[in-house]
Amino acid sequence: xxxxxxxxxxxxxxxxxxxxxxxxxxxxxxxxxxxxxxxxxxxxxxxxxxxxxxxxxxxxxxxxxxxxxxxxxxxxxxxxxxxxxxxxxxxxxxxxxxxxxxxxxxxxxxxxxxxxxxxxxxxxxxxxxxxxxxxxxxxxxxxxxxxxxxxxxxxxxxxxxxxxxxxxxxxxxxxxxxxxxxxxxxxxxxxxxxxxxxxxxxxxxxxxxxxxxxxxxxxxxxxxxxxxxxxxxxxxxxxxxxxxxxxxxxxxxxxxxxxxxxxxxxxxxxxxxxxxxxxxxxxxxxxxxxxxxxxxxxxxxxxxxxxxxxxxxxxxxxxxxxxxxxxxxxxxxxxxxxxxxxxxxxxxxxxxxxxxxxxxxxxxxxxxxxxxxxxxxxxxxxxxxxxxxxxxxxxxxxxxxxxxxxxxxxxxxxxxxxxxxxxxxxxxxxxxxxxxxxxxxxxxxxxxxxxxxxxxxxxxxxxxxxxxxxxxxxxxxxxxxxxxxxxxxxxxxxxxxxxxxxxxxxxxxxxxxxxxxxxxxxxxxxxxxxxxxxxxxxxxxxxxxxxxxxxxxxxxxxxxxxxxxxxxxxxxxxxxxxxxxxxxxxxxxxxxxxxxxxxxxxxxxxxxxxxxxxxxxxxxxxxxxxxxxxxxxxxxxxxxxxxxxxxxxxxxxxxxxxxxxxxxxxxxxxxxxxxxxxxxxxxxxxxxxxxxxxxxxxxxxxxxxxxxxxxxxxxxxxxxxxxxxxxxxxxxxxxxxxxxxxxxxxxxxxxxxxxxxxxxxxxxxxxxxxxxxxxxxxxxxxxxxxxxxxxxxxxxxxxxxxxxxxxxxxxxxxxxxxxxxxxxxxxxxxxxxxxxxxxxxxxxxxxxxxxxxxxxxxxxxxxxxxx
Numbered sequence: 001x002x003x004x005x006x007x008x009x010x011x012x013x014x015x016x017x018x019x020x021x022x023x024x025x026x027x028x029x030x031x032x033x034x035x036x037x038x039x040x041x042x043x044x045x046x047x048x049x050x051x052x053x054x055x056x057x058x059x060x061x062x063x064x065x066x067x068x069x070x071x072x073x074x075x076x077x078x079x080x081x082x083x084x085x086x087x088x089x090x091x092x093x094x095x096x097x098x099x100x101x102x103x104x105x106x107x108x109x110x111x112x113x114x115x116x117x118x119x120x121x122x123x124x125x126x127x128x129x130x131x132x133x134x135x136x137x138x139x140x141x142x143x144x145x146x147x148x149x150x151x152x153x154x155x156x157x158x159x160x161x162x163x164x165x166x167x168x169x170x171x172x173x174x175x176x177x178x179x180x181x182x183x184x185x186x187x188x189x190x191x192x193x194x195x196x197x198x199x200x201x202x203x204x205x206x207x208x209x210x211x212x213x214x215x216x217x218x219x220x221x222x223x224x225x226x227x228x229x230x231x232x233x234x235x236x237x238x239x240x241x242x243x244x245x246x247x248x249x250x251x252x253x254x255x256x257x258x259x260x261x262x263x264x265x266x267x268x269x270x271x272x273x274x275x276x277x278x279x280x281x282x283x284x285x286x287x288x289x290x291x292x293x294x295x296x297x298x299x300x301x302x303x304x305x306x307x308x309x310x311x312x313x314x315x316x317x318x319x320x321x322x323x324x325x326x327x328x329x330x331x332x333x334x335x336x337x338x339x340x341x342x343x344x345x346x347x348x349x350x351x352x353x354x355x356x357x358x359x360x361x362x363x364x365x366x367x368x369x370x371x372x373x374x375x376x377x378x379x380x381x382x383x384x385x386x387x388x389x390x391x392x393x394x395x396x397x398x399x400x401x402x403x404x405x406x407x408x409x410x411x412x413x414x415x416x417x418x419x420x421x422x423x424x425x426x427x428x429x430x431x432x433x434x435x436x437x438x439x440x441x442x443x444x445x446x447x448x449x450x451x452x453x454x455x456x457x458x459x460x461x462x463x464x465x466x467x468x469x470x471x472x473x474x475x476x477x478x479x480x481x482x483x484x485x486x487x488x489x490x491x492x493x494x495x496x497x498x499x500x501x502x503x504x505x506x507x508x509x510x511x512x513x514x515x516x517x518x519x520x521x522x523x524x525x526x527x528x529x530x531x532x533x534x535x536x537x538x539x540x541x542x543x544x545x546x547x548x549x550x551x552x553x554x555x556x557x558x559x560x561x562x563x564x565x566x567x568x569x570x571x572x573x574x575x576x577x578x579x580x581x582x583x584x585x586x587x588x589x590x591x592x593x594x595x596x597x598x599x600x601x602x603x604x605x606x607x608x609x610x611x612x613x614x615x616x617x618x619x620x621x622x623x624x625x626x627x628x629x630x631x632x633x634x635x636x637x638x639x640x641x642x643x644x645x646x647x648x649x650x651x652x653x654x655x656x657x658x659x660x661x662x663x664x665x666x667x668x669x670x671x672x673x674x675x676x677x678x679x680x681x682x683x684x685x686x687x688x689x690x691x692x693x694x695x696x697x698x699x700x701x702x703x704x705x706x707x708x709x710x711x712x713x714x715x716x717x718x719x720x721x722x723x724x725x726x727x728x729x730x731x732x733x734x735x736x737x738x739x740x741x742x743x744x745x746x747x748x749x750x751x752x753x754x755x756x757x758x759x760x761x762x763x764x765x766x767x768x769x770x771x772x773x774x775x776x777x778x779x780x781x782x783x784x785x786x787x788x789x790x791x792x793x794x795x796x797x798x799x800x801x802x803x804x805x806x807x808x809x810x811x812x813x814x815x816x817x818x819x820x821x822x823x824x825x826x827x828x829x830x831x832x833x834x835x836x837x838x839x840x841x842x843x844x845x846x847x848x849x850x851x852x853x854x855x856x857x858x859x860x861x862x863x864x865x866x867x
Contacts, residue, residue: 034824041511048468089458096148155206179204186228194226213264271336306334343395366393371419384413473857518567574634609660
């Protein structure tokens with residue numbers, strides 16, 4: 001194999017063209033072109049998330065092992081959201097609509113804080129309900145059938161509300177054996193008044209049980225500022241134990257337990273008149289748990305011998321930016337006295353930055369597991385993660401596990417809302433994690449008995465985007481039947497300890513996940529510690545070809561895979577459908593495939609780049625074009641450059657220049673062009689037949705600054721070739737402009753396009769093309785990224801971009817003169833989920849479907865109208 005080809009030159013010898021037209025961006029109203037297609041997914045988008053903008057705060061297990069997760073989403077206002085998962089972490093798509101249930105309360109808004117499952121499988125949730133602009137908050141209890149429909153025989157059309165003092169919030173529930181429902185929380189007349197423990201009992205029909213307390217309600221008052229119930233337990237004899245935190249009045253809080261008899265009266269045999277607080281623990285006798293100015297909820301569990309374990313936290317400010325929380329576990333005997341045999345005189349503790357528990361569970365051997373959130377504070381930001389802490393039955397600290405959840409903005413962190421223990425003692429923690437910037441959504445993780453993520457659950461032990469992928473969409477393709485394929489990566493929930501996999505997913509033409517494909521609509525492939533698909537193609541027989549990279553021995557290599565239409569690996573291609581190419585150069589420290597193309601004889605051309613440490617005759621460390629051709633069975637084509645692939649280094653005199661191939665095209669005559677960047681230019685190589693040379697006169701240097709080619713496409717009507725990318729200002733690397741060049745089939749710049757065949761457009765101040773497609777009418781559609789609000793000229797602000805500078809995914813359309821102002825607003829449409837953390841780690845890729853509509857993907861998939 002000729003693996004060290006040297007390509008000298010790499011710059012266009014054509015004189016620099018005059019500056020291309022920068023068309024002014026006019027403000028105009030949305031027309032139909034550029035609008036999201038409402039017939040696709042939800043309002044034009046196929047979200048990978050369960051409920052974009054929602055947070056999970058409760059979970060419960062059904063008797064068949066299925067997992068109910070509940071929380072609150074943000075639509076017109078907070079709504080009630082539930083999802084049901086199979087035991088393996090996949091969505092139970094027979095529940096509600098595709099696994100989901102959303103209950104819109106109309107003018108009112110609601111929140112779920114607790115969920116339980118009745119013996120007959122019906123699902124009960126509790127929280128609170130309020131109507132914006134009015135006074136009053138009430139307990140809310142709703143019941144759902146096993147199908148996910150509201151049980152209209154419960155309360156009023158499936159929902160019951162309970163009012164105590166006018167400002168009432170439910171946080172916990174238990175279901176009695178006879179089907180009655182006990183709901184607990186806090187009640188106060190207003191937000192400034194002392195809170196009271198509030199407890200109510202509903203009949204199986206959702207009406208207040210008049211035999212309980214006073215008309216079905218019980219209120220318990222405390223001194224000073226009072227407190228509310230965070231956790232409610234039911235003992236075998238029917239007694240109820242409620243726990244919460246009550247204010248001592250001295251900026252300290254006590255863990256408080258109250259035991260109620262089955263009829264709702266206080267149990268005089270428990271503590272002092274039915275009430276116990278943590279002042280009975282010697283360590284807290286002088287004051288309680290120090291919490292600064294904050295109240296910290298308490299969570300409780302019952303041991304089999306009737307003892308009560310309670311988890312709470314106390315905090316103190318360590319530095320101006322950091323709050324340190326200590327996790328406390330307290331144990332009380334069945335009569336309410338302190339169990340001094342536990343930990344240190346009844347108390348065990350663990351300190352780790354900021355800890356917020358949400359659930360206590362008892363394992364079969366008596367060990368205590370506390371699940372919650374760990375927040376790591378720094379002067380710059382905070383990172384939060386799921387936390388799993390286990391103490392022995394004697395109160396000795398055991399396993400501690402912290403798990404960050406993957407997302408494009410991990411700095412926002414993951415927050416645990418609840419946890420539940422399966423019969424086999426594996427523990428499911430549910431909560432929320434960020435996706436696509438500031439939006440949060442449900443997230444689940446399952447841990448083994450040893451406290452590590454259970455890889456048999458969801459993806460690497462977690463479920464975060466059950467209808468999509470957690471990484472960026474790097475490529476989109478459309479099948480002949482209209483189904484849509486996306487390719488990218490599934491980010492590891494903990495990149496420091498677990499691999500990231502390459503993934504493809506398939507959607508139906510209406511934007512729903514095609515669950516007949518692969519495993520629940522997706523196909524993952526693990527290739528070392530880090531892998532991704534960067535290109536996806538559909539072959540004429542319907543087979544699906546993907547290319548990207550994986551790792552062998554910790555080093556990136558070209559990776560290809562071919563799947564049958566069902567999502568199974570093609571056994572005739574490579575090994576089980578997978579091909580890992582050998583290194584194309586002896587000094588390679590990594591090779592990545594960015595693009596694939598298929599010739600008429602079925603042979604596959606892959607193009608990307610190679611990184612090496614340099615060698616004699618090759619100059620210093622840098623990157624080179626990397627091109628390989630594969631036979632239809634996945635083996636390297638020996639007729640291509642002698643052995644299947646080669647590297648092309650680019651020099652300017654004796655100075656080696658970083659070069660990378662981004663796109664590969666096969667022309668009608670089977671000529672193969674590879675486009676990329678070398679130095680400050682668009683560069684296009686002709687690699688037909690395995691010979692390598694600059695496709696003269698292809699190649700463009702822009703007068704505006706350093707140019708980077710990121711995409712190419714062929715005009716289906718004229719055969720013209722359009723290359724797109726961006727130009728970076730020589731003065732400010734953060735200032736970028738859209739850059740396009742159009743060539744005739746012979747490689748001449750098209751003089752009718754822009755100025756001299758070049759077009760640069762400044763729309764937002766930081767514009768970058770990532771992909772492009774050409775409509776039947778010759779207009780060019782691009783997917784890209786915008787950053788900032790003010791143009792480099794300092795005079796115009798794009799009408800879409802208001803407020804502080806940000807980063808967002810864009811879809812733009814161009815005519816031969818500039819932005820097409822009949823599209824979107826001023827030629828641009830911003831994708832809803834396009835806010836990302838890092839400009840250069842962002843992505844927006846597009847394709848056209850059979851109807852000419854635009855498919856665009858960043859972290860979600862969108863369809864836009866073109867007319």
